[in-house]
Amino acid sequence: MTPFGEAMRELRHRKGVSQKEMAAAIGVSPAYLSALEHGKRGAPSFDFLQRVAGYFNVIWDEADELFRVARLSDPRVVLDTSGLPPGHTAFANRLSERIRGLSGEAIEAMEDILEKATFPDNDRG
Numbered sequence: 001m002t003p004f005g006e007a008m009r010e011l012r013h014r015k016g017v018s019q020k021e022m023a024a025a026i027g028v029s030p031a032y033l034s035a036l037e038h039g040k041r042g043a044p045s046f047d048f049l050q051r052v053a054g055y056f057n058v059i060w061d062e063a064d065e066l067f068r069v070a071r072l073s074d075p076r077v078v079l080d081t082s083g084l085p086p087g088h089t090a091f092a093n094r095l096s097e098r099i100r101g102l103s104g105e106a107i108e109a110m111e112d113i114l115e116k117a118t119f120p121d122n123d124r125g
Contacts, residue, residue, distance in 0.1 A: 004044065004073035005037035007066055011056045026051040043074040 001009075012022055019037070023030040028048070035041040044052075049070055053063040079096075081089040102110075 001037065002039040002073035002075055003069040004066070005039055007069050008033070008052065009037050011052075011058070011066075015056060022055065026055050039073075039075045042076060043070050 012019070017025075019030045019033040023033050026048075032041065036044060049067055053066060058066065079092045081092050
């Protein structure tokens, strides 16, 4: 499951609607919603996100969070390390090889490191 899939499932459960009901209301197939919730599809389109936010009638801050987690939810990530030092490329490849075996604690520790890292304004994600 992706962060967006988890958020969408949470919204559905709060509203008490099935995937089938939600899909009919926003004009997509239940299979597509299921694939999104289970991380089998890439990040959803802006149009889809707007329909979801409208369907759930979410407040501005909650809509912003929904859009943010959607950006972080593509299960097939590609890292372009061209032009970076060799160590960056090696690290990206090692992470790719080992990510499935990392514990939740290890992921949280790496998230903390990324959160504390200083980036030039134009590189901030």
